[in-house]
Amino acid sequence: MLQNIAIGQYVPGHSFLHRADPRSKLLFIILFATLVFLANNALTYAVLIAFTLYAGLLSRLSLGYILKSLKPVWILIVFTIVLHIFMTKGGTVYFQWGWFTVEERGVQQAIFISFRLGLLVIISSLLTLTTSPIDLTEGLERLLGPFARIGVPVHDIALMMSIAIRFIPTLMEETDKIIKAQTARGANFTSGSLIKRAQNLIPIAIPLFVSAFRRAEDLALAMEARGYRGGVGRTRLHKLAFSWRDAGMAVAGVLLAITIGWWRA
Amino acid sequence: MNEESLLALQDVSYSYDGENGSHVLVLKDVDLTIQKGSFVSVLGHNGSGKSTMAKLMNALLLPEGGRVLVAGMDTAKGEMVWEIRRHVGMVFQNPDNQIVGATVEDDVAFGLENMGVDPEQMRQRIDEALASVGMEAYLLAQPHRLSGGQKQRVAIAGIMAMRPSVIILDEATAMLDPQGRQEVLQLVKTLNRDEGITIINITHFPDEAIYSDRVVVMNAGEVLMEGTPEEVFNQVERLKKVGLDVPFAVRIRHVLASKGIDLPFVLHQEELVEHVCRLLLTR
Numbered sequence: 001m002l003q004n005i006a007i008g009q010y011v012p013g014h015s016f017l018h019r020a021d022p023r024s025k026l027l028f029i030i031l032f033a034t035l036v037f038l039a040n041n042a043l044t045y046a047v048l049i050a051f052t053l054y055a056g057l058l059s060r061l062s063l064g065y066i067l068k069s070l071k072p073v074w075i076l077i078v079f080t081i082v083l084h085i086f087m088t089k090g091g092t093v094y095f096q097w098g099w100f101t102v103e104e105r106g107v108q109q110a111i112f113i114s115f116r117l118g119l120l121v122i123i124s125s126l127l128t129l130t131t132s133p134i135d136l137t138e139g140l141e142r143l144l145g146p147f148a149r150i151g152v153p154v155h156d157i158a159l160m161m162s163i164a165i166r167f168i169p170t171l172m173e174e175t176d177k178i179i180k181a182q183t184a185r186g187a188n189f190t191s192g193s194l195i196k197r198a199q200n201l202i203p204i205a206i207p208l209f210v211s212a213f214r215r216a217e218d219l220a221l222a223m224e225a226r227g228y229r230g231g232v233g234r235t236r237l238h239k240l241a242f243s244w245r246d247a248g249m250a251v252a253g254v255l256l257a258i259t260i261g262w263w264r265a
Numbered sequence: 266m267n268e269e270s271l272l273a274l275q276d277v278s279y280s281y282d283g284e285n286g287s288h289v290l291v292l293k294d295v296d297l298t299i300q301k302g303s304f305v306s307v308l309g310h311n312g313s314g315k316s317t318m319a320k321l322m323n324a325l326l327l328p329e330g331g332r333v334l335v336a337g338m339d340t341a342k343g344e345m346v347w348e349i350r351r352h353v354g355m356v357f358q359n360p361d362n363q364i365v366g367a368t369v370e371d372d373v374a375f376g377l378e379n380m381g382v383d384p385e386q387m388r389q390r391i392d393e394a395l396a397s398v399g400m401e402a403y404l405l406a407q408p409h410r411l412s413g414g415q416k417q418r419v420a421i422a423g424i425m426a427m428r429p430s431v432i433i434l435d436e437a438t439a440m441l442d443p444q445g446r447q448e449v450l451q452l453v454k455t456l457n458r459d460e461g462i463t464i465i466n467i468t469h470f471p472d473e474a475i476y477s478d479r480v481v482v483m484n485a486g487e488v489l490m491e492g493t494p495e496e497v498f499n500q501v502e503r504l505k506k507v508g509l510d511v512p513f514a515v516r517i518r519h520v521l522a523s524k525g526i527d528l529p530f531v532l533h534q535e536e537l538v539e540h541v542c543r544l545l546l547t548r
Contacts, residue, residue, distance in 0.1 A: 133367065134367050134368070134371065162366075162367060163365065165367050166364070166365065166366065166367040166408070169407070169409040170361050170409055173409070214362075215359075215361070215362045218357065218359055218362035218363065219362050219363065219365065221325065221357070222355075222357055222362065222363035222365070223365060223375075224325060224350075225323060225325060225350060225354070225355040225357075226350070226354075226365075226375055226376040226379060226423065226424070226427070227347050227350045227351060227376055227379040227380060227427070228375075228379050229347065229379065233381045234378050234379060234381060235377075235378050235381050235382055235383065235384060235387070236378060236384065237370065237371065237374035237377070237378060237384060237387050237388070237391075238384075239384050
């Protein structure tokens with residue numbers, strides 16, 4: 001039952017976005033998120049929406065697949081819409097029923113804020129959909145590299161992340177096995193009150209933790225046996241290299257920033 | 266010390282801290298020399314000290330008494346430890362818990378990255394190492410999609426990429442199915458024969474020892490017996506006394522001998538079958 005969970009969302013491919021350097025993708029997202037918060041009228045939102053659609057095309061993934069990333073946040077979006085429609089006041093009154101009103105600014109804010117959320121989610125999913133977890137970790141390690149000088153253990157953090165990624169499927173399999181073993185002993189994970197069900201998770205969590213610690217110990221030994229001695233003097237198999245794609249993204253970022261800055265109210 | 270000896274344990278002892286502060290002596294004055302290019306099996310029970318011995322051989326543990334020499338380097342001298350670990354690769358029991366990389370190529374690269382090998386050269390050494398274990402088609406595979414035997418082969422590739430002189434298998438076949446075990450044993454035999462890699466196979470399966478040049482039997486922290494498989498397995502009673510089994514063919518011959526049927530000493534099952542058939546025909 002747990003085998004079908006994909007690690008991250010990465011879909012392998014060779015599109016423009018797949019091949020762009022993870023560092024430039026990460027930086028671009030930071031820029032894009034800032035711009036989304038700066039947009040405040042229909043024109044600037046239209047530009048951002050058009051741009052996001054274009055980015056979606058560049059990933060060569062199906063639109064439906066990209067939009068699926070909105071699934072976990074749709075409740076939040078609906079909630080935001082409802083809240084803004086009913087609570088934000090100002091401008092023309094569209095609808096009135098007793099003290100209850102729907103006003104122009106409320107509708108406008110509802111639309112803007114829901115698009116803001118949606119755009120942020122979609123653009124960051126485009127990153128995780130087109131970048132393998134390993135590349136992402138590597139990009140982060142390089143981007144954070146300068147902070148190593150002020151004592152941030154950047155290499156260790158990146159190594160921890162990549163080991164975590166490596167062990168997710170292993171621990172998933174393990175969880176599956178433990179669930180089956182406990183079910184065979186009569187444990188019931190599917191019925192009872194919420195509290196009862198939460199309590200029933202304890203016999204899964206404890207063996208899982210014990211085995212995770214054992215694995216960690218084994219792995220540390222295996223790493224030492226293969227000459228691991230921290231980040232100093234270490235080389236990397238994957239070399240990140242900027243290409244024309246990254247230059248293109250930089251140009252697009254600058255143009256987008258100028259456009260938003262010019263057209264925002 | 267013989268010039269050809271690659272690994273030498275000289276009067277090595279080691280103890281763990283047991284519960285309530287007592288010392289548990291796991292190795293007692295062990296003397297052992299491993300020749301370059303040989304295939305050595307170390308047999309013994311859990312707690313016989315065989316795994317501790319393996320960890321002493323690549324400086325994961327340091328001896329309390331005596332010396333461990335790897336290609337002339339003393340493991341107790343800290344500055345040589347990385348060179349020693351490059352020389353002596355180790356494959357552990359649990360295939361899942363020794364793979365660091367999220368893909369096969371990343372895992373094989375791990376040791377090379379630690380050594381600071383140039384990325385261009387790394388690529389070539391990874392390809393060579395994966396080819397030597399027959400896993401070149403799995404370069405980008407995720408480790409959890411591989412079988413147990415395949416995972417161990419990847420672990421061996423990770424060591425081969427570091428160009429070692431010795432590979433120690435620390436119960437590396439214990440968690441594998443029969444097919445995976447065959448895969449791994451076949452592979453190390455080939456590496457021993459074709460690439461001249463010295464193999465030390467630590468195991469509690471006596472049947473794995475019949476292909477080796479030498480067998481070392483450990484019991485209670487001491488070397489109980491040492492010799493060719495024929496020499497060691499001929500002493501069935503002595504092995505039984507310490508609770509160790511013998512290879513299948515040897516056991517059957519021993520049982521037949523006790524029933525008055527004498528057959529020549531053999532290690533391999535096929536040879537035994539041949540002798541039994543011949544006996545039946547000549548009767």
